[in-house]
Amino acid sequence: MKVDGKHFRSIWRERDGWSVGAIDQRRLPHEFVVARLISCEDAAVAIRDMLVRGAPLIGATAAYGMALAMREDSSDAGLKRAYETLVVARPTAINLKWALDEMRAALVPIDPVERAEAAYARADEIVEQDVEINRGIAGNGLKLIEAIMAKKKPGEVVNVLTHCNAGWLATVDWGTATAPIYLAHERGIKVHVWVDETRPRNQGASLTAWELGHHGVPHTVIPDNTGGHLMQHGMVDLAIVGTDRVAANGDVCNKIGTYLKALAAHDNNVPFYVALPSPTIDFAVNDGIRDIPIEQRSGAEVTDMTGRTADGRLETVRIVPEGSPVANYAFDVTPARLVTGLITERGVLKPDRAALAAAFPERIAAAAE
Numbered sequence: 001m002k003v004d005g006k007h008f009r010s011i012w013r014e015r016d017g018w019s020v021g022a023i024d025q026r027r028l029p030h031e032f033v034v035a036r037l038i039s040c041e042d043a044a045v046a047i048r049d050m051l052v053r054g055a056p057l058i059g060a061t062a063a064y065g066m067a068l069a070m071r072e073d074s075s076d077a078g079l080k081r082a083y084e085t086l087v088v089a090r091p092t093a094i095n096l097k098w099a100l101d102e103m104r105a106a107l108v109p110i111d112p113v114e115r116a117e118a119a120y121a122r123a124d125e126i127v128e129q130d131v132e133i134n135r136g137i138a139g140n141g142l143k144l145i146e147a148i149m150a151k152k153k154p155g156e157v158v159n160v161l162t163h164c165n166a167g168w169l170a171t172v173d174w175g176t177a178t179a180p181i182y183l184a185h186e187r188g189i190k191v192h193v194w195v196d197e198t199r200p201r202n203q204g205a206s207l208t209a210w211e212l213g214h215h216g217v218p219h220t221v222i223p224d225n226t227g228g229h230l231m232q233h234g235m236v237d238l239a240i241v242g243t244d245r246v247a248a249n250g251d252v253c254n255k256i257g258t259y260l261k262a263l264a265a266h267d268n269n270v271p272f273y274v275a276l277p278s279p280t281i282d283f284a285v286n287d288g289i290r291d292i293p294i295e296q297r298s299g300a301e302v303t304d305m306t307g308r309t310a311d312g313r314l315e316t317v318r319i320v321p322e323g324s325p326v327a328n329y330a331f332d333v334t335p336a337r338l339v340t341g342l343i344t345e346r347g348v349l350k351p352d353r354a355a356l357a358a359a360f361p362e363r364i365a366a367a368a369e
């Protein structure tokens with residue numbers, strides 16, 4: 001999307017034809033820094049350390065990581081090593097394994113001498129497919145926003161709450177949860193976004209607020225615990241969040257705190273939608289709460305905070321007493337019963353196996369492989 005009028009994507013193949021550029025999201029919102037990935041290991045570290053993050057972008061980065069690996073060693077052993085290096089970078093977003101499986105399926109059958117070129121071609125396809133899918137999500141989600149706007153009085157706005165960052169920074173472009181918001185904004189529909197800060201990594205405060213602001217979308221950053229109050233007072237028309245993995249039964253894994261937001265929405269009859277591209281559907285998992293692996297990250301993400309001082313310096317400070325134990329679960333799972341609908345590129349679906357299977361039969365086949 002736009003950054004001060006200039007169009008950007010979150011990841012791209014550089015002009016040299018082989019290295020990979022990516023916005024270093026750890027530096028936002030205070031610094032806009034572009035990283036250059038030149039090896040498979042660079043791609044794996046970028047995913048693990050959240051230089052890039054967000055399920056679809058993790059998948060795109062892994063795809064280019066395989067292409068970088070094929071430049072280094074396109075043998076069968078090199079292909080296996082690259083897959084194994086990348087697939088363990090983070091455990092929860094299924095898009096990582098999806099992209100690696102897609103790359104492996106394209107590369108195993110061909111001569112090793114052809115693999116590097118083929119890998120970049122397939123990675124480029126995955127990147128362009130993500131953008132197209134998100135445009136589809138935008139159009140399908142827009143209908144929900146338009147239906148709410150139709151019931152509003154002149155001059156009123158549609159208030160959308162979102163959690164974490166499921167914006168264009170979490171994908172290649174457009175985002176998932178934000179895609180309908182950007183399209184509504186571009187169509188002149190007055191939307192306002194309540195942006196959950198999303199402790200401890202603050203993807204909302206640091207990333208969603210940054211991208212919405214640079215694209216000119218009205219928004220307000222709120223502490224994570226505010227959403228329930230806003231819903232009780234009729235200040236949220238709908239919630240739209242992203243997801244890292246949707247189980248076959250419609251359970252939704254997303255950033256920690258999503259489940260609590262869904263409970264508040266359910267209690268206040270606020271529609272709670274989840275936006276996702278079909279690669280995020282995992283038919284191999286039948287019970288999301290029981291079976292989706294929940295990443296636990298470093299306690300330092302909870303004990304420390306980084307910000308900009310009054311004189312412009314970036315500093316990290318400790319906010320938890322030395323010696324206090326810390327737990328840092330990065331995701332939770334919202335049961336399907338709390339989800340109003342799944343906004344996909346093929347329509348808004350009921351969060352259940354029948355709807356998912358009917359819309360995306362190819363995802364069932366993939367899970368069976």
Ligand SMILES: CSC[C@H]1O[C@H](OP(=O)(O)O)[C@H](O)[C@@H]1O
Binds near residue numbers: 166175176
């Ligand atoms: C469009 S997927 C975005 C999804 O990914 C985020 O997790 P992380 O920032 O840790 O990669 C979060 O769960 C978002 O909803």
